[in-house]
Amino acid sequence: MENTCNCGFYPTIVVPGIGNCKAFEVDENGNRLRSAWPPDIDPAAMKKLKNALIFPAIRMFVLRHDLGFTKKTGQALAEALDALVSNPDGQYKHNIQVEKYDDSLAKCSEKDRGFIYRMLPLKPLGLEIGEDHLFYFAFTPIGNTLDSVERLRAFIQMVKEKTGHTKVNLAAVSLGATITTAYLDTYVSDGDINRVVGVVPAFDGSMTVSDIMKGNIVYDDYETLFVELMGKKNAAKVIKVTKLLPKKVLRKFIQTVVETIVNTVIVNSSTMGGLVPAHEYEQLSKKLIGDPAHAKLKEETDRWWRARADFPALIAKARKSGTEVFSLCGYNVQLFKIVTSDKVSSDMVVHSASESMHAHFAPLGETFGADYKQQNTNCKNTAHNHINPQNDVDASVGAIPDTTWYWRNSEHEQTAENMQMLDLMKFLLKNDQIKDVFQDPAYPQFNEFVREKK
Numbered sequence: 540m541e542n543t544c545n546c547g548f549y550p551t552i553v554v555p556g557i558g559n560c561k562a563f564e565v566d567e568n569g570n571r572l573r574s575a576w577p578p579d580i581d582p583a584a585m586k587k588l589k590n591a592l593i594f595p596a597i598r599m600f601v602l603r604h605d606l607g608f609t610k611k612t613g614q615a616l617a618e619a620l621d622a623l624v625s626n627p628d629g630q631y632k633h634n635i636q637v638e639k640y641d642d643s644l645a646k647c648s649e650k651d652r653g654f655i656y657r658m659l660p661l662k663p664l665g666l667e668i669g670e671d672h673l674f675y676f677a678f679t680p681i682g683n684t685l686d687s688v689e690r691l692r693a694f695i696q697m698v699k700e701k702t703g704h705t706k707v708n709l710a711a712v713s714l715g716a717t718i719t720t721a722y723l724d725t726y727v728s729d730g731d732i733n734r735v736v737g738v739v740p741a742f743d744g745s746m747t748v749s750d751i752m753k754g755n756i757v758y759d760d761y762e763t764l765f766v767e768l769m770g771k772k773n774a775a776k777v778i779k780v781t782k783l784l785p786k787k788v789l790r791k792f793i794q795t796v797v798e799t800i801v802n803t804v805i806v807n808s809s810t811m812g813g814l815v816p817a818h819e820y821e822q823l824s825k826k827l828i829g830d831p832a833h834a835k836l837k838e839e840t841d842r843w844w845r846a847r848a849d850f851p852a853l854i855a856k857a858r859k860s861g862t863e864v865f866s867l868c869g870y871n872v873q874l875f876k877i878v879t880s881d882k883v884s885s886d887m888v889v890h891s892a893s894e895s896m897h898a899h900f901a902p903l904g905e906t907f908g909a910d911y912k913q914q915n916t917n918c919k920n921t922a923h924n925h926i927n928p929q930n931d932v933d934a935s936v937g938a939i940p941d942t943t944w945y946w947r948n949s950e951h952e953q954t955a956e957n958m959q960m961l962d963l964m965k966f967l968l969k970n971d972q973i974k975d976v977f978q979d980p981a982y983p984q985f986n987e988f989v990r991e992k993k
């Protein structure tokens with residue numbers, strides 16, 4: 540295929556984050572039955588949940604002991620979240636379809652365009668490269684990574700044909716980076732990708748997720764935890780129940796809710812498995828999916844784990860195929876207070892070592908100390924300084940030291956307000972002008988996030 544569009548830009552495909560896609564259960568004719576993502580405990584299931592709980596609840600309230608109440612809760616909750624459940628082989632239990640956007644932002648419906656721009660601040664990029672060069676790849680967040688990767692590969696071909704370009708850029712946002720990592724591992728040698736720009740990317744998962752999977756949760760902040768696990772609306776329903784519980788039952792109830800969601804929804808999804816950081820994967824996967832029933836799933840998640848464990852090898856493979864990788868990270872914020880890893884530098888949702896492909900960070904509130912020497916693990920140019928002014932980040936240890944930018948105190952959920960980061964994202968995706976952190980004084984490697992006054 541030849542490049543038939545001479546606009547001078549690259550088409551961009553956005554691979555979005557966990558909250559940025561919609562999925563539905565459909566019947567054999569493709570009719571939508573119910574929402575699978577975002578999760579929706581429908582009124583009928585809620586009624587069933589309440590009915591199932593009446594007798595155990597009465598016994599529990601009278602006798603002030605659990606007496607099977609939390610067990611019943613777990614069963615009822617699992618049933619209520621049924622649309623999201625995958626089987627041990629890593630495939631959905633039901634027929635789940637993601638809402639797709641198979642055309643550019645210029646050509647998709649007003650409603651879809653509105654949805655996409657509400658999800659991510661992409662308008663400035665659309666204005667630069669043209670909305671006919673901007674595409675949105677939707678996938679099921681609690682789903683199967685290999686399926687998403689195959690669909691992404693086909694999507695890339697579609698974009699090439701529609702735009703007349705031989706290569707595209709990928710913007711990997713948050714969870715979208717786990718799909719992108721798996722894509723690079725599998726298909727980067729197709730030679731279809733010019734640049735990957737990670738935006739607060741979970742390249743190596745999130746310790747928030749592994750902590751939740753390990754049960755390392757902070758019980759005091761369980762309301763926030765529930766909101767994160769099942770969305771505001773559903774959480775409100777479940778929190779209502781907790782207000783009636785005796786104290787000694789409450790802790791067990793929280794534990795049951797978390798375990799139920801982990802065991803029914805998270806464990807059997809290879810995309811969620813991709814959120815377990817490489818350094819924790821071996822132990823956790825052995826515990827959760829080490830049995831014969833999960834063998835096929837584990838074979839897949841093992842593969843993505845090996846890719847995440849050795850980013851320098853993945854980057855070398857990408858470069859060989861003409862693909863450059865960039866990352867825009869937040870750091871110096873405590874992980875979500877719902878989990879126990881509280882000394883880890885993060886953007887609150889994703890730990891910064893993941894976003895930076897394994898750069899080195901001092902524990903929160905500490906520095907490396909005066910004697911620390913830059914390690915130059917992945918940057919051999921001794922003239923480069925990759926240590927930040929505060930002496931708590933050594934970017935030279937990350938897999939892409941010369942193309943990773945850092946924002947101190949930038950929170951994941953505030954990314955839409957980080958104008959400097961978004962501007963840089965736009966320039967990196969627009970053309971190949973900015974090549975590394977040393978080139979443009981407006982975008983040095985280390986930055987401070989300052990919220991604009993409204």
Ligand SMILES: [Zn+2]
Pocket residue numbers: 544545546547548550672702704
């Ligand atoms: Zn073009």
Ligand SMILES: [Zn+2]
Pocket residue numbers: 918919920923925940941
């Ligand atoms: Zn360097």
